[in-house]
Amino acid sequence: MKTVVTAQQMRDAERAVWDADPDVDLMTRAAAGVARVADEMAPEGPVLVVVGPGNNGGDGLFAAATLAESREVLLWLAAGRAHDEGLAAARSAGCREVGDPASARARLADASLVIDAFTGLGARPGLPPDVATFAAACEAWQVPVLAVDQPSGLGTDGGPVGHSFNATVTATFAARKPCHVVEPAASRCGDVVVQDIGVPVPATDLRILEESDLANWWPTPDAASDKYSRGVVLLDTGSERYAGAALLGISGALHAGAGMVRYAGGAPSGLVLGRFPSVVLGEGRAQAAVVGSGWGEPDEARMARAVELGLPLVVDADALGVLPDGGMEGWLLTPHAGELARLLGVGRDEVEADPLGAAREAARRHGATVLLKGAAQYVAEPSGRVTVAVRGPNWTAQAGSGDVLAGICGTLLAAGLPAWKAAAMGASVQALAAQRHPGPYPPDRLTEFLPTVVANLDA
Numbered sequence: 001m002k003t004v005v006t007a008q009q010m011r012d013a014e015r016a017v018w019d020a021d022p023d024v025d026l027m028t029r030a031a032a033g034v035a036r037v038a039d040e041m042a043p044e045g046p047v048l049v050v051v052g053p054g055n056n057g058g059d060g061l062f063a064a065a066t067l068a069e070s071r072e073v074l075l076w077l078a079a080g081r082a083h084d085e086g087l088a089a090a091r092s093a094g095c096r097e098v099g100d101p102a103s104a105r106a107r108l109a110d111a112s113l114v115i116d117a118f119t120g121l122g123a124r125p126g127l128p129p130d131v132a133t134f135a136a137a138c139e140a141w142q143v144p145v146l147a148v149d150q151p152s153g154l155g156t157d158g159g160p161v162g163h164s165f166n167a168t169v170t171a172t173f174a175a176r177k178p179c180h181v182v183e184p185a186a187s188r189c190g191d192v193v194v195q196d197i198g199v200p201v202p203a204t205d206l207r208i209l210e211e212s213d214l215a216n217w218w219p220t221p222d223a224a225s226d227k228y229s230r231g232v233v234l235l236d237t238g239s240e241r242y243a244g245a246a247l248l249g250i251s252g253a254l255h256a257g258a259g260m261v262r263y264a265g266g267a268p269s270g271l272v273l274g275r276f277p278s279v280v281l282g283e284g285r286a287q288a289a290v291v292g293s294g295w296g297e298p299d300e301a302r303m304a305r306a307v308e309l310g311l312p313l314v315v316d317a318d319a320l321g322v323l324p325d326g327g328m329e330g331w332l333l334t335p336h337a338g339e340l341a342r343l344l345g346v347g348r349d350e351v352e353a354d355p356l357g358a359a360r361e362a363a364r365r366h367g368a369t370v371l372l373k374g375a376a377q378y379v380a381e382p383s384g385r386v387t388v389a390v391r392g393p394n395w396t397a398q399a400g401s402g403d404v405l406a407g408i409c410g411t412l413l414a415a416g417l418p419a420w421k422a423a424a425m426g427a428s429v430q431a432l433a434a435q436r437h438p439g440p441y442p443p444d445r446l447t448e449f450l451p452t453v454v455a456n457l458d459a
């Protein structure tokens with residue numbers, strides 16, 4: 001797992017390093033990392049550095065000084081002022097300045113790389129008009145952009161995105177910040193490279209899951225295992241009309257390694273058994289249940305029966321509309337942005353502008369774990385802790401992926417994993433299946449790749 005730190009947490013961590021050693025020069029370390037990444041991205045040709053007024057600009061200027069030893073480096077002092085020592089170093093290394101915004105834009109024609117060192121941890125969201133125009137020109141002309149710490153214009157801690165740089169690569173320090181992992185900002189960061197500058201990373205309530213975590217935690221059977229100890233998952237999903245949702249969820253559950261799948265939903269039993277002969281029809285002993293996918297409508301009576309099972313539930317789709325008032329400890333709710341908006345009584349745009357905040361709020365209100373589905377997937381616990389799942393290609397944005405995901409999560413919950421782990425690992429393994437088998441596979445085909453993904457998880 002990799003920790004994500006907010007702007008304030010990063011500043012506190014830096015402060016602790018300085019308190020211990022007032023002479024430590026973090027900027028030189030940061031700048032060296034930026035220069036290295038710049039050379040990797042564009043080994044030759046002129047580099048144009050957009051320099052802001054603070055320490056982010058300072059990083060850019062010291063990186064410029066290093067780069068100027070071997071190539072042409074141009075500076076645009078976009079705020080009219082800049083870090084004094086950094087500017088002196090860059091000037092004495094031979095960097096030249098472009099005088100005004102129009103000249104800066106004109107130099108884009110032959111720049112092999114732009115370094116965005118306008119703002120970092122001190123950023124207010126948005127950009128001054130000249131810088132916004134320049135950032136848009138970089139994007140329009142497809143000039144590679146290396147963002148120092150973060151693309152300028154984004155709020156470090158995420159939030160709505162207005163004018164900002166769209167980075168090809170972001171070189172950040174010590175740890176990722178929320179803007180690197182939370183949409184909509186994350187999509188502006190490109191590949192994120194984390195440079196170690198000797199600042200210890202504190203534990204926080206936001207982290208991202210990695211493939212090695214799946215390898216370590218995947219519930220693998222041993223000689224003492226039997227179908228019950230591996231986990232029995234009961235699905236009350238699907239209906240005459242949406243029978244496919246049942247098949248998809250069952251497929252997800254089976255291919256994730258359930259000890260047994262029981263089916264007690266509304267899809268025709270012949271259809272279920274014809275496709276999955278190992279499924280046992282009807283209710284019975286189980287360790288977790290999946291409800292809601294493909295019901296076709298919120299159904300209070302069906303929900304009440306599920307509650308009576310006394311099992312940890314994965315609550316998907318239509319069942320999200322008939323949640324009980326409480327008693328959902330250990331449950332997993334799996335809304336997409338629209339469903340989460342309805343749960344919170346806000347607009348979908350509000351959820352999309354602050355998915356982390358919305359998922360946290362729903363988890364807190366309902367006392368259950370919430371997996372917010374989408375391009376980035378967030379697992380929020382009632383405590384406020386959030387785990388971001390491994391990200392996959394956008395091919396899984398298709399009808400039926402959510403049904404499969406609910407089934408996978410059901411299997412992991414039945415295996416005894418806590419809801420946050422079941423959710424984060426379920427979403428991640430589905431993303432990895434799509435990553436390893438890129439292309440527009442329908443969701444039922446993707447489930448068939450899950451076993452090879454699980455068998456080959458990289459620790």
Ligand SMILES: NC(=O)C1=CN([C@@H]2O[C@H](COP(=O)(O)OP(=O)(O)OC[C@H]3O[C@@H](n4cnc5c(N)ncnc54)[C@H](O)[C@@H]3O)[C@@H](O)[C@H]2O)[C@@H](O)CC1
Binds near residue numbers: 027
């Ligand atoms: N604190 C440190 O010593 C270290 C900081 N580092 C760098 O320093 C950065 C943080 O530096 P600062 O705290 O000086 O903050 P920044 O350099 O990110 O920005 C602060 C300055 O930008 C202006 N500004 C903010 N948002 C603006 C906007 N939307 N439009 C126009 N101007 C805007 C502010 O008025 C202020 O002058 C980090 O992101 C990192 O790049 C690194 O050198 C590592 C060590």
Ligand SMILES: Nc1ncnc2c1ncn2[C@@H]1O[C@H](COP(=O)(O)OP(=O)(O)O)[C@@H](O)[C@H]1O
Binds near residue numbers: 373376398399
């Ligand atoms: N842009 C995207 N990139 C990758 N996966 C996505 C994206 N958008 C949605 N998904 C995934 O697609 C699925 C959609 O779920 P959902 O909307 O419930 O669909 P359904 O109910 O039809 O199965 C979820 O697994 C979600 O994580």
Ligand SMILES: [K+]
Binds near residue numbers: 120
């Ligand atoms: K920046």
